[in-house]
Amino acid sequence: MSLSSLRDQLNQIAREETTPDADLARQFLESPELSTTELLTAAGIPREKHFGREVRIHILNNVRNGHCGEDCGYCAQRKTAPEDVPAYADKTETEILAEAQAAYDSGAFRYCMVTSGRGPGPRSVERYADLIRKIKSLYPLEVCLSAGIVTDAALAQELASAGLDRYNHNLNTSREHYEHICTTHDYDDRMATLETMQSAGVALCSGVIAGMGERPHDLVAAALALRERNVPSIPVNFFIPVQGHAVERPARLSADYCLRVLALFRLINPRAEIRMAAGREIHLGDRQSEGLQVANSLFVSGYLNVRGSDAHTTIRMIRSAGYTIDTQNSDLPAQLEDLLVEAKSESATGHDTPADVVMKDMAQLRPYQKS
Ligand code: SF4
Incomplete structure (x- = not known):
C-alpha cells in the first residue's frame, strides 16, 4: 500500500x-x-474525543502473593520461578480497607485487588464479595478484582451482585502465541473467563503484555479480540524482565515501539480506557508523557512485584504534560495545586524513572500489616 493511501x-x-x-x-x-x-x-x-485530557489513576493491591501453582512465564509468582518473591496468604480485612483508603487519598479512580492462583473457589468469592461491599460503602471508588479463571456463572453472579465494577483477566497475547507463555492454562480458559464475567454483567478489564517474544501480528490479534468482546478497559503492559522469567528475555523495548503499540490499541479500540501499564518507567523512560497522547490511564506505586513511580511523581508528570486527573476524590484538586507549583520549578519530564527492575519487599507489599 502506498504511503498516501496508508x-x-x-x-x-x-x-x-x-x-x-x-x-x-x-x-x-x-x-x-x-x-x-x-x-x-x-x-x-x-483519545481526546472520548476522554478529553483526563487521566485515571489505578492502584494495585496484591491481596495474596506467591503460592501459585500456575506457570505463567512472565510472572514472578509462578510455581517454577527460581527467585522467591515475598509470599503470603490473604491479607486481613483491616489491611485491605486501609489500602483502599490510601488509594482514594491518592486520587485513584479505581482500586484493583489482585490475587495469585488459578482461580477462586466459593469461599474466596464470598470473601471478595464482602470486601467489595465494604470498600464501596466507605469510599466512592470503583473496584476491580483480578482473581484468575472464573467459569462458574453462579460465582460470577455473586461478585456482580456485590457491586464489582470490573473483573480483570488479561488475554496477554494472541491465541497462537499463548502456548509460549504458559502451559498450565490456555487462551480458551482466559476467553471463557471473560465470557462468564461479561454474561454476569461485570465490565471487563483485559489487556496484553508486549515484549514476550511475540510478533506484531500477535499484538494485533489480541487487540482485535478485545474489540470483538467490546472490552472497555485495556491495560497495555510492557514486559518487565525479572531474573529467571520463563519467557525469552527480550532486549529492552524501544520507546518508539511502545508508543506505537499504545497507538495501535487506541486505534483498534477507540472508546476503551487504554492504560499505559506495567513497565512504562523502564521501557518508555522520559517519554512516558508522550504515551498520554493516546492512553488515558496508568498505575501508580508499581506493579505486582516490581516497584514503579509513586503517586506524587506520577501526578506531577501528568500535570506537567498538561493533563488533568479524573478522580472520585473531591478534595484532591487542592493537593494537586501544590504539586503543580512544584512541577513548574522542574522540567516537564523530570520525574523519577526507575531505570532497572527493583522488586518490592514485604514492607512495600504489606504497608498496613500489623507486626
Ligand atoms: S499470573 Fe497469576 S495465575 Fe499466573 S503464575 Fe502469576 S499469580 Fe499465578
Whole structure:
C-alpha cells in the first residue's frame, strides 16, 4: 500500500469512520514511513474525543502473593520461578480497607485487588464479595478484582451482585502465541473467563503484555479480540524482565515501539480506557508523557512485584504534560495545586524513572500489616 493511501486510511480510522483489519493494523505498527509522531497524533483524536485530557489513576493491591501453582512465564509468582518473591496468604480485612483508603487519598479512580492462583473457589468469592461491599460503602471508588479463571456463572453472579465494577483477566497475547507463555492454562480458559464475567454483567478489564517474544501480528490479534468482546478497559503492559522469567528475555523495548503499540490499541479500540501499564518507567523512560497522547490511564506505586513511580511523581508528570486527573476524590484538586507549583520549578519530564527492575519487599507489599 502506498504511503498516501496508508495515511488516508489512518485518518479515516482516527475519525472513527472505519476500523482497521489485521493487515492494516500491522502496517500501522510496522511501517517505517509512518512516523511515531504521525501515529500518535492520529490516535490522539479518539483519545481526546472520548476522554478529553483526563487521566485515571489505578492502584494495585496484591491481596495474596506467591503460592501459585500456575506457570505463567512472565510472572514472578509462578510455581517454577527460581527467585522467591515475598509470599503470603490473604491479607486481613483491616489491611485491605486501609489500602483502599490510601488509594482514594491518592486520587485513584479505581482500586484493583489482585490475587495469585488459578482461580477462586466459593469461599474466596464470598470473601471478595464482602470486601467489595465494604470498600464501596466507605469510599466512592470503583473496584476491580483480578482473581484468575472464573467459569462458574453462579460465582460470577455473586461478585456482580456485590457491586464489582470490573473483573480483570488479561488475554496477554494472541491465541497462537499463548502456548509460549504458559502451559498450565490456555487462551480458551482466559476467553471463557471473560465470557462468564461479561454474561454476569461485570465490565471487563483485559489487556496484553508486549515484549514476550511475540510478533506484531500477535499484538494485533489480541487487540482485535478485545474489540470483538467490546472490552472497555485495556491495560497495555510492557514486559518487565525479572531474573529467571520463563519467557525469552527480550532486549529492552524501544520507546518508539511502545508508543506505537499504545497507538495501535487506541486505534483498534477507540472508546476503551487504554492504560499505559506495567513497565512504562523502564521501557518508555522520559517519554512516558508522550504515551498520554493516546492512553488515558496508568498505575501508580508499581506493579505486582516490581516497584514503579509513586503517586506524587506520577501526578506531577501528568500535570506537567498538561493533563488533568479524573478522580472520585473531591478534595484532591487542592493537593494537586501544590504539586503543580512544584512541577513548574522542574522540567516537564523530570520525574523519577526507575531505570532497572527493583522488586518490592514485604514492607512495600504489606504497608498496613500489623507486626
Ligand atoms: S499470573 Fe497469576 S495465575 Fe499466573 S503464575 Fe502469576 S499469580 Fe499465578
